[in-house]
Amino acid sequence: MKNKYAIFIVGPTGVGKTAMAVRVAGALGTEIISADSRQAYKELNIGTAVPGTEYLSRVRHHLVHHRSVQDKYNASMFEVEALQIMEKLFREHDTVVIAGGSGLYIQALIVGIDDVPGVDPEIRKRLLERLYDEGLESLRFELKKLDPDSWASIDLKNPARILKALEISLTTGKPYSSFLTKKSKHRDFSTLKIGLNMDRAALYARIDERVEDMMEDGLLDEVKSCLAYRDLNALNTVGYKELFDYLDGRISLDVAVRLIKRNSRRYARRQLTWFNRDDEIAWFGPDRFEEIMDHIHRNAQTGYQI
RNA sequence: GGUCGGUUUGCCGAGUGGCUAGGCGCUGGUCUGCAAAACCAGUUACAGCGGUUCGAAUCCGCUACCGACCU
Numbered sequence: 001m002k003n004k005y006a007i008f009i010v011g012p013t014g015v016g017k018t019a020m021a022v023r024v025a026g027a028l029g030t031e032i033i034s035a036d037s038r039q040a041y042k043e044l045n046i047g048t049a050v051p052g053t054e055y056l057s058r059v060r061h062h063l064v065h066h067r068s069v070q071d072k073y074n075a076s077m078f079e080v081e082a083l084q085i086m087e088k089l090f091r092e093h094d095t096v097v098i099a100g101g102s103g104l105y106i107q108a109l110i111v112g113i114d115d116v117p118g119v120d121p122e123i124r125k126r127l128l129e130r131l132y133d134e135g136l137e138s139l140r141f142e143l144k145k146l147d148p149d150s151w152a153s154i155d156l157k158n159p160a161r162i163l164k165a166l167e168i169s170l171t172t173g174k175p176y177s178s179f180l181t182k183k184s185k186h187r188d189f190s191t192l193k194i195g196l197n198m199d200r201a202a203l204y205a206r207i208d209e210r211v212e213d214m215m216e217d218g219l220l221d222e223v224k225s226c227l228a229y230r231d232l233n234a235l236n237t238v239g240y241k242e243l244f245d246y247l248d249g250r251i252s253l254d255v256a257v258r259l260i261k262r263n264s265r266r267y268a269r270r271q272l273t274w275f276n277r278d279d280e281i282a283w284f285g286p287d288r289f290e291e292i293m294d295h296i297h298r299n300a301q302t303g304y305q306i
Numbered sequence: 307g308g309u310c311g312g313u314u315u316g317c318c319g320a321g322u323g324g325c326u327a328g329g330c331g332c333u334g335g336u337c338u339g340c341a342a343a344a345c346c347a348g349u350u351a352c353a354g355c356g357g358u359u360c361g362a363a364u365c366c367g368c369u370a371c372c373g374a375c376c377u
Contacts, residue, residue: 274336
């Protein structure tokens, strides 16, 4: 299957990944898998910039709106689901387009993510309480006892990382680090990574504009309809959390919109940080369709034709 | 014209003689299951000129600008 190509289209939010993915997939006569941690949730539409119906009707999309915000979803589940879909698609196509901005999800799909046992929810709850009552130092101390390897390698100032290592170590009775193989999984397809980027100021302007569009399209109503789910992780998302604060009366609508813009810009910056360290990515402007197709033809000898 | 108050980094805002305020913004970075998450780092300025002093954002003088009041 080495003559099967997974073509990744990555980049910061708002740069135009969806539009480019549809053109590329259309030209290649294949389908698109979304690698986006928030577009997976069917309750979220406007705030997550899910591809519009005109796009969805032109090219078939997978892993969009296939989950509820009430479901658990993570990079590992994405890996499994995406691989299943790719296997199916590769029976009929030489290429498949994977578009999205969730770096960890894409990494999980390309090099894999180790199988780590599930966590006892009670243990997580207790750890969270301890974090609140005793502080990070206490958890750090316990981690050093239970899993010195993780203690030495993870960011000890980051509660999320310590919690993760600790809860796995506690539920399994084995150190978290013992589950990490640090080896890439074998994939039976080839990979081609295309990054979309543009001038920072122009990107920010696009992001700001898109936020205005979202508000006009009724983002506030969508957020209201999700009010019952506000504590779920799926709603810990730019565009939603700020408007929850507005609905609480904590901030004005103007401030909320401003914060959505700012947080979207920051998100874009972090995405670029993530993708920039991957030198396998070939970067293009978001309007460079011809160059991207040339690049694909030069690097993927599959014999298909446009 | 006079009196008084003010002028601090991109913005807000402390600081009255020697020690990095801080916040926001911005930028760079980290990353194996909540990742649109979580976390780390950087960003040293005191309106201008002159003076006092070992040393001035802090004291003195002049100039400029802003504001309040007076004539």
